[in-house]
Each structure stands twice: as structure tokens, then as C-alpha cells.
Amino acid sequence: MKKILLLGSTGSIGVNSLNVIRKFPERFSVSVLTANNNIELLQKQIEEFHPETVVVVDINKAGELKSNLKENCKVLSGKDALCEVASQSDYDILLGAVVGFSGLAPTIEAIKRGKRIALANKETLVVAGELVTSLALEHNAEIIPVDSEHSAIFQCLVGEKKEQVEKLIITASGGPFLNIDKEKFSSVTVKEALNHPNWNMGNKITIDSATMMNKGLEVIEARWLFGFLSNQIEVVIHPQSIIHSMVQFVDGSIKAQLGYPDMCLPIQYALTYPERFKNDMERTDMPKINQLTFYKPDYEKYTCLGLAFQVLADGGTAPCILNAANEVAVSRFLKEEIKFSDIPVSVEKALNKFVNHATPDIETIFECDRLTREYVINL
Ligand code: NDP
Ligand code: MG
Secondary structure: OOEEEEEOOOOOHHHHHHHHHHHHOOEEEEEEEEOOHHHHHHHHHHHHOOOOOEEEEHHHHHHHHHHHHHOOOEEEEEOOOHHHHHHHHOOOOEEEHHHHHHHHHHOOOHHHHHOOOEEOOOOOHHHHHHHHHHHHHHHOOOOEOOOOHHHHHHHHOOOOOHHEEEEEEEOOOOEEEEEEEEHHHHHOOOHOOOOOOOOOOOHHHHHHHHHHHHHHHHHHHHHHHHHOHHHHEEEEEOOOOOOOEEEOOOOOOEEEOOOOOHHHHHHHHHOOOOOOOOOOOOOOOHHHOOOOEOOOOOOOOOOHHHHHHHHHHHHOOHHHHHHHHHHHHHHHHOOOOOOOOOOHHHHHHHHHOOOOOOOOOOHHHHHHHHHHHHHHHHH
């Protein structure tokens, strides 16, 4: 029986994670759930999964939850509570499913305790990949990817020698704007950008998929998870999202991982690895799919993708600046304060504004995140 600390249980990955956990009551139990402010859903999750502790980051909402709760469950609140549960609760696996920079600090706490990290929160590796992965090595903490592309690569690498890998091929659906011209980017609406063709995800990652910043973040995530240089990572558009990613070896052979596009599969694998548990998820019906297609991405159109490769080459605090600027710009686009085409412009401005610190410590990363946010909010 593995005890799970689920950071971000009320989000898209959080809900899918509980869908997996629900199927294996003899294998998994929930020790902690966390939300930012969605106490209605959190309360239902508490009643079903009986965690010992929950966190509601929003202090007022935490108070409201406490007065409604009939269960015997500890309720913590405030920004530091995620770190508190990660460093003090009783659990085996931290499933990191909060969105954005807020995942970094609690993930570090779990790593310091040598826990397994099932990581969906890619921003943690984007902003502090070098620090986080070396800390994981030092504390013997496994990081198993939940992101579907990285789960695919992880599965393709099982039993292989790292030095015999030629390149990683990360597939991308291309998002909702694959077939529209870049000129239209200044007039696309929030609703259009949120209409992803293959995946139903949280708002931030859905916008990132439309700008292809998501793929850029995934390139950086892959660099740190698997230890390959950026010139060994290729992005290929594959609109059907059936091949989740591939690995090409020195003999020219390519291994791919395929599956029906459902996040429950990579979530389950990250929890059960190295085992595979039998489940009743939808199977991939190959004749029904009929066709798998591939294209090169258009770097002129998707500026964010090129910016991500650039910050990966620059290193230091550049990826942290890119991430913070993107988080703020996406949130401003969702509030209709800026245009879709302003997202890459905001990121580029932030990258030009700040000096890159070559080997940042964790305090420098937090300060860089804070300053970048302050700058982009006021653009
Ligand atoms: P959602 O927006 O759906 O969920 C985010 C979760 O984090 C919610 O539980 C939310 O609480 C909580 N949260 C939001 N802001 C904060 C904060 N400042 N502090 C603490 N908790 C917070 O996101 P997704 O589930 O889509 O994505 C989660 C992560 O997984 C992201 O990093 C994303 O890139 C990654 N990922 C997601 C995929 C997907 O299919 N959705 C696929 C691959 C990776 P509340 O509900 O109360 O607001
Ligand atoms: Mg992904």
C-alpha cells in the first residue's frame, strides 16, 4: 500500500490522479490533498478519500472549509502549507499536480526526504532543473514523469544505455491553431485558444499548447529528466497525439510509446513503475486511427518554441525568466488584458530586461521569479 500526497488534487491532473487511485484501493491510499481555493470539489474528495490532512492555500477559503467539514481531517492554509505537508506528512509518493512555479518549493522538500516524485508540474524542472535533479541524485529521490511525452520517453529508455541514444523525438499535437496563419494570432479569442483538439487540461497548459510554449517547456523538462543536450532533442508535430514521443538510437532504430490520449495512463505508470497494473482504460484501436502524420514545427509562427530552445542554451536564470513571464502573460491573456500575440512579446521583453545569473542558487531563482512577474504585470 503506497500513501500518496497529491498536490493540486482539484485540477485536471489532480482529478485524473484520483480516478487512477480510486481503481486500486488495495494499492494506494491518499494521505494529503491540496487545493488553491476550490473547496467545493476538495470537500467531495475528502469525503471519498479520507486524507489525514488537506491544504487550502487561500486562508479565507480554508476557514470556510473547516466550518463545513464533518470529517476528521486536519486543514492547513497559507502559502507555506504545501512545504509543510511535503516535509512533515506521512506519505510514500508526492504527486506534483499544481500548476506553475508554486510546485517548486514543496517538490524540493519531498526530494530532500528521498520520496518518489511523480511529476506533472513541469515548471519545477524548467525553472530549476539543474538544482532539482542534482538534489534528487543526492537524496536518492526518483523523479518519474507524468507528462505524457516524458512518460513515453521514460518507457522507451527502460533497458537501454544512455550513451546509445542518438536523440529524443518529442511529439506535439500543434494545438488549436495548427492550421491558421500567424497573422490571425492578434485576434484569436480566449475561447478559441482554450479549445484544444485532443486533450482536456487546465487553462494555463491549454494556452501554452496553443502558443507551443508547452512544447518548449517540455524540451527543457526533457533535458533535465533524461540528461541530453538540446541538440539531441527534436520536436515533431503529430496531430493525432497517439505516439506520445520517441527515442532514436545510434543504430537508427526508433522506439515509440503509443496509447489512447488519456492522462490516466502516464499517471498510473508513474505510480506503479516498474510494475504495470492491468486496467480497463480505453485501448488504442489502430485500424480505427487509420493514419498517423508528422510535420516539422514552424518556428517562425510559434516564437515561444524557439525562445525555449534559446533559454535552454543560455542556461542560468533564463528559463526561470521565460517561465515567470509566460505564467503572467498567459494569466493576463485569460483575463483579456493582452492579446494572444502579446504572450511571446512579453516573454521576449522580460528576457531582454534581466541579466542572466549563470549558476543560481534557490534564493536567486525565487528572486528572479518575483522580479520577472512584477515586470510583466506592469507591461
Ligand atoms: P489545473 O489548473 O487544472 O490545476 C491546478 C491545480 O493546482 C489545482 O488543484 C489548483 O487549485 C492548484 N493551484 C493553482 N494555483 C496554485 C497555487 N498558486 N498554489 C497552490 N495550488 C495552486 O492544472 P493542470 O492539472 O492542467 O496542470 C497541473 C500541472 O500538470 C501543470 O504543471 C501542467 O503543465 C502539468 N500537466 C498537465 C497536463 C494535463 O493534462 N492537464 C498534462 C501534462 C502536464 P484550485 O483548483 O483550487 O484552483
Ligand atoms: Mg505533455
